Amino acid sequence: MAKQSARLEQFKTLLSQPVVDLDHLRQLCFEGCPDAPGIRATCWKLLLSYLPPETDLWETTLKQNRELYKHYVKETIIIPDEDDSVDDDHPLNPNPDSSWNKYFQDNETLIQIDHDAKRLYPDISFFQLPTAYPCTQYRGTKHKLKRRVEQTVLPSQVVESTRQGVKNVRISSQSDTEPHVVLKEGQEAHWEVVERILFIHTKVHKGLGYIQGMNEICGPLYYVFASQPDKQSQEFAEADTFFCFSHIMVEIGDKFNKALDSSPTGYKSALNTMMMLLKRKDAVLYENLVSKDVDPQFFGFRWITLLLSQEFLLPDVIQIWDTFLADSKRFDFVIYVCCSMILCIKRELIAGDFGENIVLLQHYSSTNVDIRKVIVQAKELRDWYPLSICK
Incomplete structure (x- = not known):
């Protein structure tokens, strides 16, 4: 409880500064935002550049954008x-x-x-x-x-x-x-x-x-x-x-644009990077999936494109998104989390056949894997294996 209170105070202090230090904010949010009123919502708006770091500009920025949205409603x-x-x-x-x-x-x-x-x-x-x-x-x-x-x-x-x-x-x-x-x-x-x-x-x-x-x-x-x-x-x-x-x-x-599927910014490139990361971390599991023809497109397309929003209950999705939005390389961490998800059910995947593995990967919430375990392992992967060596 004391630790949580201390973290909350860190957020409040940072968000009350005349200019929010975005690098510091990313570091704090990467470990998860407190559930206290207003904290996560404000942090996400800052991380997505909807709000500027200068706190004295927040009121004007919000007012202008909200008026603009009213115009969109009226005109569309x-x-x-x-x-x-x-x-x-x-x-x-x-x-x-x-x-x-x-x-x-x-x-x-x-x-x-x-x-x-x-x-x-x-x-x-x-x-x-x-x-x-x-x-x-x-x-x-x-x-x-x-x-x-x-x-x-x-x-x-x-x-x-x-x-x-x-x-x-x-x-x-x-x-x-x-x-x-x-x-x-x-x-x-x-x-x-x-x-x-x-x-x-x-x-x-x-x-x-x-x-x-x-x-x-x-x-x-x-x-x-x-x-x-x-x-x-x-x-x-x-x-x-x-x-x-x-x-x-x-x-x-770009990951929603079919014409860019095979481009460096398309989803196929992200899937390939995810599998190469898996191969570097656990070659046995990688080869086992390949031998069973478990194509990552059967499950990874939805994972990566939708930022795992369909794979977990909403509270867990929000917790994962704290890290995604705080990622300094913006959404690279999605690939680490996806690889971690596969690693967390290694035993079941090794034991299963093609059909069983596809069902397991397409209905990941049924595995009951603790999201905290997934995130911790994803952070370890990020420290061990830069994505640049997996492409």
Whole structure:
């Protein structure tokens, strides 16, 4: 307890300085951020360069960015027939530059985002619960993204047979089987906020677009910011998450870009480095996996691309991300953690066949490996083997 209190004081002292020493901050965060209110959220914003190190600029920076996000909401979530600039446009306009055509294309992306956002961390209730600060900038109810999804997804006929052979036909929407909590009119679930962040990011950063899995990157950020006890942090968690998510995607976006898969910044290069690191640390385990044709693409693509956000429970993911975001070489540590994860289940992998190993690696949470053990070993690997010698 005394040690934890001392660490907390170190963070508070550092964050109260006129200029935060980012190198010192990285060192502290690499060992994990305290769970005290405001500490982790502030540290992550600093580590992602959303906040400048000069503390007297924080208020102005936050105000400017939050106002900018309001502008994004206003300008990207619109119905074409209410936009004065497109009076001659109509839904059947064949022109590919038609605002209506772009609107329908956006809806296709929105359906995919909606499908993914609803499934964020089903093991906790947070994302299904209502936010205390729903968006109030919509020009009308039909502008809500939820309404657009409901209007876009056509009902489908489901034919059911009774035991007597009688056919029953019922109409169901695509979302019938999706987990949800019924909210009151005007309320928004936290997953709907994440959905809006992802949709606006797709509109603002058109070069990257939306790729399945981005919701898993956005979710932990939003959870950390929206879970703060002070009302201001909760109110502006959406805007803050948008910009921090954008900063992360600038750094890891290449791993989502299929055209760059084989490039030095693509995921295949990262997988190769991970396996070469494993070979240097434990050649026996490496050769065993190779002899069983256990291709790292079967599991490592998701591990590396999604920063392990699907492999552990959310509290453990947040703990791992403290180290990822504090990594001075930005996300190199992901590879060390992935290699450590393999090493931590060496006995099971050696004993298993191809199928058993793939199931084990694709459902890593079932191994019940202590995340602290994974991180400690990953730090040892980093000290022993620079990634430059594994490429």
